[in-house]
Amino acid sequence: MKRFIGILGVIASTTAIAAPVAAQSTLQDVIAKAGAEGAVAINVSTTRFPLEAGPNLSAALSKEFGVDIKVELINNSPVPVMAGQIVEETRAGVTPSFDLFPLPLAFTKAIDAGGAIERIDWKGIGVDPEFIDPAGNAVWIDTVPRAVFYNTNLLKGEDIPTKLEDLLDPKYKGKIAGPGFGDAYAMVSVPVLGEEKAAEWMKSLYNDQGLTVIRAISDIPNRVANGEFEIGIGIPANRTGLVDKGAPIANAPLESVGGQPYYIFVVKNAPHPNAGALLSYFFCCTAAGKKALFDDMAWAKFDYEGSEQNAVGGNGRGKVPTPEWQLAEQDRVGAAFDAIIGR
Structure with a gap:
């Protein structure tokens, strides 16, 4: 790896x-x-x-x-x-x-x-x-939490995702930003979907939905807050303190959330x-x-x-996945997701 x-x-x-x-x-x-x-x-x-x-x-x-x-x-x-x-x-x-x-x-x-x-x-x-x-x-x-968050000025009501599969809706195409390392997506999706479904979800998110990969995960909330993207993936909305400062972002109310x-x-x-x-x-x-x-x-x-x-x-x-999975399998899955996003 x-x-x-x-x-x-x-x-x-x-x-x-x-x-x-x-x-x-x-x-x-x-x-x-x-x-x-x-x-x-x-x-x-x-x-x-x-x-x-x-x-x-x-x-x-x-x-x-x-x-x-x-x-x-x-x-x-x-x-x-x-x-x-x-x-x-x-x-x-x-x-x-x-x-x-x-x-x-x-x-x-x-x-x-x-x-x-x-x-x-x-x-x-x-x-x-x-x-x-x-x-x-x-x-x-x-x-x-490998959370999903959104711009509160751009998404309202039923447009706010409530599960990971919602991110594959064509209405979000080109409007999602995520981090530049596969590990984050693995922990977003595998604890919720399982490995097989998570891999398919990741491929569709990147290849079909036009996911924009941002190198620094801490930059994603800023770029969602300024309206460049509707949705961000990988950390909670307030991880860098933006919500406390009044930024128009919030965590999506997902039914299940993966964590690292x-x-x-x-x-x-x-x-x-x-x-x-x-x-x-x-x-x-x-x-x-x-x-x-x-x-x-x-x-x-x-x-x-x-x-x-x-x-x-x-x-x-x-x-969260078991400690045994983290030690034995996380490297492999993270590397596979790295390959999907071209890292």
Whole structure:
């Protein structure tokens, strides 16, 4: 697959992988060691958050566990670049510049093969096994709805789509924009339609409906809001804050919505591994952590009430594939969809 060529090249050249660190056995062990470390950094790739997000998360984490830990959100290169970099750093024995990396499981598979994930006893510190990936590497903290949204000035009433198949109506031909990577369309459609029907839907959307592919997914809401397109695909309408600013876009009330789960893991040789494990547990498994994660980063799962994720996919409408499918099949399906859009 194109997106993993760089990562897999690095993995192939890795000759030695350090033994995993001793796993922590209890949450109290992690709290004590995290307090001694005093800081934790999350790589958020190219996503930008308000300056107060880090201090707010620090305050919430410290209040919950009684330890002072500075939380820093680090902007860096795009995900494929950073995924390859941390494997290179592990091979070279270089201390990484961050402790935590939230990613889809399809990416963690290649990073794990490169020995760049720290082994944490997630179950031992209290993480529900339901939220631990099958390899035991990472913890599920967020779901990005692969939503459909529309320009509220251009579409009204019965013209607003309510299911994915509606997008194949000829009246939308040439009026739909979507991202430039097949993975997004896979997660839009496969959890809802199944692989076979999703592939046919994707072919028709691109070949018959004249889907416009836009490289940066964050640009799509802007171009729907300005009336260039009637419909956008791939992220919720307010993911970049446009709805809050009064932009004329809204999420389509789909009967079922696919979602991309994001899992967070501690990077091998991280300078603050215990603080990383504690923050991951905080986000995943405490009410205060879920609230802080949403309030300061707008990250949540479909079941978090008051979130856009819940508004889009609550009451069972949000669908995500199994972790096993994400690890074993998502790469293959994403590559097939890449081929359809000529990527």
